[in-house]
Amino acid sequence: MALLIEARDLTKKYGAHVALDRANLKIEAGRIVGLIGPNGAGKTTALRAILGLTSYEGQLTVLGREPLRQRTSLMQDACFIADVAVLPAWLRVDQAIDFVAAVHPRFRRDRATGFLAKTQILGHRRMRELSKGMKTQVHLALTMAIDAKLFVLDEPTLGLDILARRTFYDALVNDYMDETRTILITTHQVEEVENLLTDLIFIDKGRIVLDSSLEDVATRFVAVAVAADRLDAGRAAKPFYERQILGKSELYFENADREKLAPFGELRTPSVADLFVAKLSGGAA
Amino acid sequence: MNTNMWLIRREFWENRAIWLLPAVFGAMLIVAALFGHVQLPALTSPNEIHTFGAAFLVAFGLMFYTVMSVYATWYLLDCLYADRKDRSILFWKSLPISDTDTVISKLIVALIVIPVVSFVAADITALLAAFIVSIRLRASIGSTLWQPDVWLQMQVLWIYTVFTAAIWYLPVAGWLMLVSAWAKRAVILWSFLPPLVLYIIERWFLGTNVVGRVISRRLTGLPAVALNTSGGKSWHVDGDTLTLPSSVFHFINPSGFFASPQVWIGAAVGVALIIAAIQLRMRRSEI
Numbered sequence: 001m002a003l004l005i006e007a008r009d010l011t012k013k014y015g016a017h018v019a020l021d022r023a024n025l026k027i028e029a030g031r032i033v034g035l036i037g038p039n040g041a042g043k044t045t046a047l048r049a050i051l052g053l054t055s056y057e058g059q060l061t062v063l064g065r066e067p068l069r070q071r072t073s074l075m076q077d078a079c080f081i082a083d084v085a086v087l088p089a090w091l092r093v094d095q096a097i098d099f100v101a102a103v104h105p106r107f108r109r110d111r112a113t114g115f116l117a118k119t120q121i122l123g124h125r126r127m128r129e130l131s132k133g134m135k136t137q138v139h140l141a142l143t144m145a146i147d148a149k150l151f152v153l154d155e156p157t158l159g160l161d162i163l164a165r166r167t168f169y170d171a172l173v174n175d176y177m178d179e180t181r182t183i184l185i186t187t188h189q190v191e192e193v194e195n196l197l198t199d200l201i202f203i204d205k206g207r208i209v210l211d212s213s214l215e216d217v218a219t220r221f222v223a224v225a226v227a228a229d230r231l232d233a234g235r236a237a238k239p240f241y242e243r244q245i246l247g248k249s250e251l252y253f254e255n256a257d258r259e260k261l262a263p264f265g266e267l268r269t270p271s272v273a274d275l276f277v278a279k280l281s282g283g284a285a
Numbered sequence: 286m287n288t289n290m291w292l293i294r295r296e297f298w299e300n301r302a303i304w305l306l307p308a309v310f311g312a313m314l315i316v317a318a319l320f321g322h323v324q325l326p327a328l329t330s331p332n333e334i335h336t337f338g339a340a341f342l343v344a345f346g347l348m349f350y351t352v353m354s355v356y357a358t359w360y361l362l363d364c365l366y367a368d369r370k371d372r373s374i375l376f377w378k379s380l381p382i383s384d385t386d387t388v389i390s391k392l393i394v395a396l397i398v399i400p401v402v403s404f405v406a407a408d409i410t411a412l413l414a415a416f417i418v419s420i421r422l423r424a425s426i427g428s429t430l431w432q433p434d435v436w437l438q439m440q441v442l443w444i445y446t447v448f449t450a451a452i453w454y455l456p457v458a459g460w461l462m463l464v465s466a467w468a469k470r471a472v473i474l475w476s477f478l479p480p481l482v483l484y485i486i487e488r489w490f491l492g493t494n495v496v497g498r499v500i501s502r503r504l505t506g507l508p509a510v511a512l513n514t515s516g517g518k519s520w521h522v523d524g525d526t527l528t529l530p531s532s533v534f535h536f537i538n539p540s541g542f543f544a545s546p547q548v549w550i551g552a553a554v555g556v557a558l559i560i561a562a563i564q565l566r567m568r569r570s571e572i
Contacts, residue, residue, distance in 0.1 A: 048570065051378075051379075052378075053375075053378060053570040054568065054570065055568050068567065068568075071378070071383075071384075071567075072381050072382065072383040073381065074381075075378075075379060075380060075381040075382075076381045079379055080375075080379050081379075082372075082375040082379070083372070083375070086371075086372045086373050086374075086375045086376045087373060087376055088299070088368065088371060088373035088376065089371065089373075090298065090299050091298065091299075091373075092298075095298055099291055099294075099295060100380065102287065102288070102291045103287075103288050103291055103380055103381065103382055104380060104381060105381070139376075143379075
C-alpha cells in the first residue's frame with residue numbers, strides 16, 4: 001500500500017512546552033484514520049504540521065511533499081476543515097463558491113451547488129447570517145466538491161448540536177467516502193466516529209501511544225470481567241489497566257493469550273472509547 | 286494571473302470601504318457643492334485662470350488621496366491580522382494559494398488599487414462639482430473650471446503620483462504588513478511603538494536623531510523627491526499670487542526621483558520587510 005503520510009521523529013516545541021515529542025506516523029491510502037487524544041495531547045499540532053501550517057522538527061512527507069514548503073501544491077490534492085467556524089463572516093455563499101471554483105483546479109462546482117440545493121441556504125447569504133450548522137453545510141459543500149486524495153478534519157463537529165453533527169457525518173459517509181480517498185479525523189468525541197474508522201491512532205502528551213487498524217485492535221486487546229475471588233489470579237496475568245464496574249473488576253490485556261484469560265471471566269473486545277481510557281490512564285504503552 | 290485577479294476581487298468583497306469610503310466622501314462634497322456657498326473669483330490673466338483650474342482639481346485629488354491614505358494604512362495593518370484573529374485563515378490556507386500571492390495581492394491593493402480608486406473618485410467628484418457650480422453661478426462652459434488641457438494634465442499627475450508613491454512608501458507598507466502578520470493583538474500600538482522606542486533610546490543615549498529624521502523624511506518627503514520644487518518653471522508664490530507651472534511636465538521630476546538613492550534604499554528595505562512578512566505568514570496561522 002502506498003504511504004500517504006509518513007512522519008518520523010516529528011517534534012514541535014512551543015518554548016519549553018513540547019507539543020509533539022518524536023511522533024512516528026504512517027498512514028496508508030484508502031483508510032479512515034481517527035487521531036484521538038485528550039485536549040492538549042498534540043492532535044491539532046500534528047494536523048497543523050501535516051497541512052503545512054506550522055514549522056516542525058523531524059521528517060514529514062505528505063503525498064510526497066514537504067508540507068510547510070510545498071503547501072500550495074499540497075492543497076491541490078489535500079483539503080481540510082479545521083473546525084467548522086472558520087468561514088469569514090463577511091463572505092457570501094455564492095462568493096465562496098465562485099472563489100474556490102476559480103482558484104482550485106480540482107473543484108467541481110456542480111457538486112457544491114448540488115449539495116447546497118438540498119439545504120435551505122441561499123446564495124446571497126453572508127456567513128454571519130448563517131447558523132453554525134448551516135455554516136458547516138456550506139464548508140462541507142465547498143470541501144467535498146474537491147477531488148482530493150486526502151481530507152483532513154480537525155474537531156469538525158465542535159460546538160455543533162446533535163442534529164448538525166448527525167447531518168455532518170451522514171454527509172461525509174454517504175456523499176464523500178469511497179476507496180480512493182483517505183480521511184484523517186481528530187476528535188475527542190470518540191463514540192461519534194467509532195463506526196466510521198478503519199484505523200486508530202491514540203496520542204497523549206505529544207507521543208503516539210497506539211497506531212493500529214481496527215481489525216488488529218480486536219485481536220490485540222481484550223477486556224475480562226473478573227469476579228472478586230479470581231482478581232489476584234487475573235492481576236498476576238499483568239493487565240495494563242483495571243477498572244471497577246458493577247462490583248466486578250474489568251482487566252485489560254494487550255497481546256494476551258485469550259485461552260488463558262477465559263477462566264477468569266467473560267471476555268470482550270473493548271470499544272474504542274474504553275480502549276482510549278484504558279490506554280491513556282494505564283500508562284503502559 | 287487568474288488567481289491574483291481573484292485575490293484582489295476578494296479584497297473588495299471583504300473591504301467594502303475601498304469603494305464605499307470614496308463614494309460617501311464624494312457624496313458629501315457634492316452635497317456641499319449643491320447647497321453650500323459657492324463663488325468663483327473674477328480672473329482675467331491666462332496664468333491666473335490656468336492656476337485656478339489646476340488648483341481646483343489638485344484640491345479634490347489631495348482630499349481623496351489623504352482620506353484614502355489613512356484608510357490604506359489601516360488596511361495594511363489589518364490585512365494579515367484580521368483572518369488570524371477570526372481564524373478564517375484556516376479556510377484560506379486550505380486552498381492552493383501561496384502565501385506570497387496572498388501577501389502581494391494585499392500589497393497591490395494598498396499601493397495601487399486604493400490610490401487609483403481615490404483619484405478616479407476625485408475626478409468624478411470634481412467633474413460633478415464643476416458642473417453644479419457652473420449651473421449655480423450661471424457660468425459659461427469653458428470658464429475656469431472647464432479647461433480640458435488642465436484635466437488631462439492632472440491625469441498625468443495622478444498616474445505619476447500613484448507610481449512614485451507606490452515605490453516611495455514600499456518600506457512603510459512593508460513594515461505595516463510585517464506588524465500585521467506578526468502581532469497577536471494591538472496592531473496599531475505595535476506599528477508605532479518599536480520606532481518610537483528606537484527614537485527615544487537614540488535621543489537619550491546618543492543624543493542624535495537619525496531614526497526620527499529617517500522616519501519623518503520617509504513620511505513627508507515624497508513631494509521633495511518626486512516633484513520639481515525649485516527653478517522658475519515650477520510653482521512659486523509671489524506676494525498674494527500663486528503660480529503653477531504651465532505644464533505638468535515641468536512639475537513632475539521622474540529623472541530626479543529615479544536618481545535618488547533614498548528611493549532605491551527605501552525600496553530595498555521595503556522588499557526585505559515584505560519577504561519577512563511572507564515568511565511569517567507561512568508560519569503563523571492562528572493567534
